[in-house]
Amino acid sequence: MLVHICCSVDSHYFLQKLQNEYPNEKLTGFFYDPNIHPYSEYYLRLLDVKRSCKMLGIDLIEGEYDVENWLEVVRGLEHEPEKGVRCSVCFDRRFEVSAKQAADMGEKSFTSTLLTSPKKSLKQLQSAGDALAQKYGIAFVAPDYRKASGTQEQNILAKEDALYRQDYCGCMFGLNIQRDQQQKIADELFVPVSKQIQPESIESRVKMYEKRWKLEEEKKPYKIVKQRFLNWRLKMGLLRVKKEVIPAHFLPYSTIKGEYTRGKIEYEINGLHAMNRDEVKFITLQQYNRVLETQYTTISSLIFDPPLFEEEVALRSRLGLSAYDLSAILVVESIPANKIEILLQSSIYSDVKESLLEL
Incomplete structure (x- = not known):
C-alpha cells in the first residue's frame, strides 16, 4: 500500500x-x-x-x-x-x-x-x-x-x-488567512535580503532539527524546551538625508512610534549619536567593526552579509544600552550632519520558540 x-x-x-x-x-x-x-x-x-x-x-x-x-x-x-x-x-x-x-x-x-x-x-x-x-x-x-x-x-x-508540530496546514494562502484572523504577522514568509537567520524562523527550526538528527545518530541525549520571548521582524527600513537615500543597516529590535520620523543629531556619547526625536540613534561602521571585531568595508556588505542575529543583539548592551532597549539604531558610514528622514516598518510581538539542549 x-x-x-x-x-x-x-x-x-x-x-x-x-x-x-x-x-x-x-x-x-x-x-x-x-x-x-x-x-x-x-x-x-x-x-x-x-x-x-x-x-x-x-x-x-x-x-x-x-x-x-x-x-x-x-x-x-x-x-x-x-x-x-x-x-x-x-x-x-x-x-x-x-x-x-x-x-x-x-x-x-x-x-x-x-x-x-x-x-x-x-x-x-x-x-x-x-x-x-x-x-x-x-x-x-x-x-x-x-x-x-x-x-x-x-x-x-x-x-x-x-x-515537529507545525501550526498551519501548509500553503501560503491558508497561512495568511490564519494569521489575519489571529491578528499576527505571517513571519514564516519573512526572509531577509541578508539571509540572516531570524529568531523562531523556519530556518532557525531547520538548523535545530538538523542538529537533533545528528545527536540521535550519535546516540547523545537531548531535550527540546520552549521559552516565551519578545520577537521582532523588520519589514522595511529607509534613511534619507536631504532627500537622498543613504545606505544604512538597521540593528535588530529597531522600532519607532510610527512608521516615519525626522530630525537631526542632537548629541553624542561614547560613539553613540542620538537624534532629537523618537529615541533614534546612529553609530558609524567604524564603531560597529570596533565593538564587534568585524571588518566590513561598506554598509552594503554589512546589509547583505551580517553577523549572527544574536551577535547583533548583544551589540546593544556593548554600546551601553539596557536589555529592554527598543530604540532604532542605524549603522552608517558617516554620521549625518543635515536633516534626517527615516521610514521604518517593524513589528515586535510576544512569541514562543523551541531550543535544543544537550544533556
Whole structure:
C-alpha cells in the first residue's frame, strides 16, 4: 500500500495504526506536498517525516516539489477559506499524483495521512480518493483513526516522540488567512535580503532539527524546551538625508512610534549619536567593526552579509544600552550632519520558540 504523507504528526500515528490493522501489508510512504510554503518549511517537514519513517521501519519516497504547477492549479482560489474549494483542488492534485505513483509501482491500494488530520474534512478526502482510485484501477483505503479518542492519542504520541508540530496546514494562502484572523504577522514568509537567520524562523527550526538528527545518530541525549520571548521582524527600513537615500543597516529590535520620523543629531556619547526625536540613534561602521571585531568595508556588505542575529543583539548592551532597549539604531558610514528622514516598518510581538539542549 502506498501511503501519501503530509506531515510527521499525522503520519507517525496513522502509519502505526495501519501497521496494526494490515500486518501483512508492506507500507511505502510517499511525501508529495508542493502546497507547502516556503521551501524551508517543506524541507523541515520532510526531515521530520524521514525521522518518523526511520523509527517505524517504513520506506519513504519523495515526490517532486512542483510548486509552480500547484500554484497554477489553485489560481483564482487564493482567498478561499480552510476546507473550501482551494482545499478540495489541493487534495485532488496530491491524490492524483499519489494514485498514479501507486499504479506505476504496481500497488493495489493507496491512502493518505490527511485522513487523520483534525483540520481536514473526511467526506472531502473520501470523495477525492475514491474518484482517483476508480480512474487508476486501484483501491482507496480510508480508515477513520480520529474516532475513539484517536486525535488525543495522536497528540500524545507526537509529544512522546518529540515530533515537529507545525501550526498551519501548509500553503501560503491558508497561512495568511490564519494569521489575519489571529491578528499576527505571517513571519514564516519573512526572509531577509541578508539571509540572516531570524529568531523562531523556519530556518532557525531547520538548523535545530538538523542538529537533533545528528545527536540521535550519535546516540547523545537531548531535550527540546520552549521559552516565551519578545520577537521582532523588520519589514522595511529607509534613511534619507536631504532627500537622498543613504545606505544604512538597521540593528535588530529597531522600532519607532510610527512608521516615519525626522530630525537631526542632537548629541553624542561614547560613539553613540542620538537624534532629537523618537529615541533614534546612529553609530558609524567604524564603531560597529570596533565593538564587534568585524571588518566590513561598506554598509552594503554589512546589509547583505551580517553577523549572527544574536551577535547583533548583544551589540546593544556593548554600546551601553539596557536589555529592554527598543530604540532604532542605524549603522552608517558617516554620521549625518543635515536633516534626517527615516521610514521604518517593524513589528515586535510576544512569541514562543523551541531550543535544543544537550544533556
